Amino acid sequence: MPEEDQAKILTPAARRRRQRMAAFAFSLFLAGMLIALAATVLAVNNGRNFERLVRQVGLEDYLLAAPPALRIDRQRRQPPASRFPPWLLRAGLERMALFEKAAAFSAEERCNLLRTQKGTQPTFTTSDDDWECLIFEEFDNSSEPASFFIQARGGLPDTFRNFRLKFSLTNPLTETVVLNEAIAAMQRFDLPMAPETRAYLAQKLTARTEFTSTSENYWMAFRQEIIDKRRYNLVILPLPQTITCGDPALPPPDRAGRPIYGMTVGCLSLQAAPRQPPPASSPPSLFPAG
Known part of the structure; x- marks a missing residue:
């Protein structure tokens, strides 16, 4: 048997070693893809997903920068924009309403x-x-x-x-x-x-x-x-x-488990309108004659 044919024959130990190397290379490739995918998801929306994840695990004091100090000062009064219509800026009641x-x-x-x-x-x-x-x-x-x-x-x-x-x-x-x-x-x-x-x-x-x-x-x-x-x-x-x-009676909570708070509905106390007897004659016509 030639020496070249003998070199192509792999022993069981060499075959297992080659399979482990292939599995290790595939695992590294898969891990790299998952890490890249996770980094992409966390980086979108200007890193908001990453900030949300950090706050959920309680590491915002270590991984996030401190928010800038807010300056509390008197707000300067500015005139409204010229594009606003005058009726929207005018203070007043559009019409009076009488509830009876x-x-x-x-x-x-x-x-x-x-x-x-x-x-x-x-x-x-x-x-x-x-x-x-x-x-x-x-x-x-x-x-x-x-x-x-x-x-x-x-x-x-x-x-x-x-x-x-x-x-x-x-x-x-x-x-x-x-x-x-x-x-x-x-x-x-x-x-x-x-x-x-x-x-x-x-x-x-x-x-x-x-x-x-x-x-x-x-x-x-x-x-x-x-x-x-x-x-x-x-x-x-x-x-x-x-x-x-x-x-009102509280409805049963929904499936999402959101809390429901009961609130009292206030109602107006209306004054009864004076009751007048119906006129003897028919009401005036809504249409012109002819």
Whole structure:
């Protein structure tokens, strides 16, 4: 056998030695990659990750430089920047607001307020713990008369759940009368709303503009029917109350284990508005004649 072939034959000890050297070289390479990766992660964001790690292990006094001493001095008063609008810099109250307690009506009393000028009486019914108020009025004797329909539902004694107004403008000669009476009936139902919200509703119904709004404590939607473009629907739903006066019950802690602190919610003591009897005649028209 030639000497060259004998030199290529490795003994078991030499083979193990070569395997250990290869494993050691791979371990050094892997350790270097991990160290480089860790150094990159700690160095990003101007070294904030490194500072956070040092503070967590409690070595900030040894590895971090001391913060510079803060100079406490009188702050020089500077004029506001010229880019700020004048109304933002002007001190004052934009408008005055008067908070009044809404008049307390029972569900049946509120339903009776829907009585129209023609003498159409609403229908008030109760079933178990629920109540329903309905009123329907027609304005001509055609085969498809112009009309409006109101449906209000709630729970006894005076909980309000939904309000629906539907009017049909099938006769161009009575459109103004139907809209006037429908809006007036909605106003007489006297849902607790600000004057701005009532004016907003009247404006949208007058222009027959579709909308979906969340105003005060209500969700409102006004739509034109798809099948018959002469019919419109208004839906008003009260939003659920999420804040109450007094000390609220603490909710269960979340999964992250964040602490929850209970706080008392203060409520305004409102003065009741003087209750006035409804006028004998119908309210003034919201639309010009003709």
